[in-house]
Amino acid sequence: MADFAFNVAAVQLNPRLGDVDANLALYEQRVGAARAAGANLIVFPELSLTGYFLKDMVSTVALRLDSLEVRKLKELSRGIGLVAGLIEETDDYRFYNSAVYFEDGEIKYIHRKVYLPTYGLFDEGRYVGRGNRVRAFDSQFGRAAMLVCEDMWHPSTVYITALDHALLVLCPSNSPLRGITDGQDHDNNARYWEMLNSMYAQTFSLFIVYANRVGFEDGVGFWGGSEIVGPSGERLAKAKYYEEDLIVASVNLKEARRQRVMSPLLRDEDIDLTLDELTRIRGRMASDAPAKSAPRDRCAADSERSKLRKRRTVVGRQPSKTRKARVSLSGATKRRGPKARRSR
């Protein structure tokens, strides 16, 4: 694994909104071009099979994993690795914003977007379900992970995949241009993303393949600027802004080795500390929530005293963390999605 090289491509295209057939044809074309340029692993942008502002079209463009279209993608992936962005439909009719990794004719891994932006111009949480998993997976290109767009704006996700031994983070993105500043040849959102990719690549000494789209939907433009960033934070390949493009870079995992020898940040990372502190913080959040059975006419002072008492037993280091204790704790506080937030 120390000296293992392959070519990665990021395809920067302009999909048609709601037209899976047309976009599948684009995929075929671009895979051909990327292969001709020597690519072994090809990454397409988020939702590039469907377009982005789907709204009520989600259920009409959704693809089951046994569909004809997915079978075509499997065919396209013969002899290579391929990341496709689409709306996944489950057997029990749930819909997800998914990145699907195909390798040599088979589906190897699926990442369902966890963080669905639902603010400002975004409305994703209205239309699709949240993913509930962030993990690395094994591929013929080494241990990799996929994170979709907004997932990357939560450092926790990149942190988890790095600790899960990923050396390659593939980020299909569908990022809208917005915000201008004098003297820049790209918008502010593009600038923020570039900073993010470079920072993560360096901090976690891994490769990042960022594939973004271009074009417009209802006046919202997408900034392109796809890039492949190495473990020292330097750009190995950079696509144009606002125009279709295809970039290919040679990735050699020994660069990650070199970085990790120089800066063993991951080796020194204290995962127990992180877990302890997060557990403490989560416990405090739970105790701050109004008690369900508290009588309404309880006087304020009594209520305050009771809260303080609860806090004192939760804050302060928990007794020795046996694996069993941690598992049961994480089991008890299993993610409940939006409900958990309400109780804060």
Next chain:
Amino acid sequence: MRLSLPTNPPLLRRILTAFIANEVRKVGIERVVVGLSGGVDSAVSCMLAAEALGPHNVLAIKMPYKASSAESLQHADLVIERSRVEALCVEITPEVDAYFERFPDADNMRRGNKMARERMTILYDHSARWKGLVLGTSNKTELLLGYGTLHGDMASAINPIGDLYKTQVWALAELIGVPDPIIVKQPSADLWAGQTDEAELGFGYREVDSLLYLMVDKRYSRAELYAAGFPEAFVKRVVDMVRNSQFKRRLPVIAKISDRTIDRDFRYARDWGR
């Protein structure tokens, strides 16, 4: 109180020409139609479109009324000359006067709105005749303040400058070669003699753009705006103008009866399937 808004004309030019080309061609059309008033907003829209689609694919229509200033028409001609777009002149006097012969007591506001809507109908007729999308010319400042005619100058298929404050339109105009006299003159809707925007509004564009940028883009609270030095009365007036004109920026209010109502739970992009 002057604050410099970010402008970045080269980036705006790049993005807005790409926008026009993309949003026109994806619906299977090659051209646009634009009402050219002689003002800076329509000049910028027109010239961006000429760059994006080629001047032969842009039809600029001048629609003077008998009371329109001669200067406006001259300025429109400067734009046509410089950009080499297709051009047409359709005077609106006969139809507007015929209507107001029946309602002679109409005030300036009603007459101005009628003219704006007459121009809209002409643009949409030529849109069908010539097969070009109607290109919008309303900027963000006037859209937020409600300083435009509903179903008049506010109507269009696509609007490249609808997210630019007037200040930013001026900066972009300089870069893309809008003739100088158009950039430096006092903005005016030219609906009656001597009308100017700033006299009608009671404040200058650069002033109100600084305020709107902080209020809208940066979400400053009232307290933060006062602390930034904007007079209370000015802030209150602008807040009222923005709130009271929200109806102009929405589709008509439809009474909900069914389980699936247009634009509420029947939601699709304009670019549906494009």
